[in-house]
Amino acid sequence: xxxxxxxxxxxxxxxxxxxxxxxxxxxxxxxxxxxxxxxxxxxxxxxxxxxxxxxxxxxxxxxxxxxxxxxxxxxxxxxxxxxxxxxxxxxxxxxxxxxxxxxxxxxxxxxxxxxxxxxxxxxxxxxxxxxx
Numbered sequence: 001x002x003x004x005x006x007x008x009x010x011x012x013x014x015x016x017x018x019x020x021x022x023x024x025x026x027x028x029x030x031x032x033x034x035x036x037x038x039x040x041x042x043x044x045x046x047x048x049x050x051x052x053x054x055x056x057x058x059x060x061x062x063x064x065x066x067x068x069x070x071x072x073x074x075x076x077x078x079x080x081x082x083x084x085x086x087x088x089x090x091x092x093x094x095x096x097x098x099x100x101x102x103x104x105x106x107x108x109x110x111x112x113x114x115x116x117x118x119x120x121x122x123x124x125x126x127x128x129x130x131x132x
Contacts, residue, residue, distance in 0.1 A: 004082055004117070005117075007077075007079075007118060010112065011074040014110070015110075028102070034096070039082060042078050043077050046074060072112060
């Protein structure tokens with residue numbers, strides 16, 4: 001598994017149906033992974049489950065009705081990459097748009113995004129087998 005992840009959080013803008021957004025994003029992830037350095041992409045539907053600090057054992061701010069921030073995102077695109085920096089990859093993603101290789105819908109500039117570049121700081125952890 002690659003040691004780097006590029007996470008892109010988003011949601012459909014006002015006036016764009018969930019179905020239209022899904023159709024476009026289905027294709028868009030497939031266009032993005034054509035950039036050398038990306039090894040895979042996967043999309044997720046997301047829902048916030050917790051927000052804030054722990055206020056009691058097993059209870060956080062959001063569990064008692066207080067959210068520090070609203071959850072503006074409904075989608076996550078996860079891209080795995082190795083061998084290049086995120087700046088190089090983003091440069092090539094933007095170059096594909098400028099060249100017309102990647103076509104964006106007219107409503108694209110109204111999509112609110114938040115991205116995260118994630119680098120592994122330790123090996124992947126999996127459960128140890130239980131001895132009988």
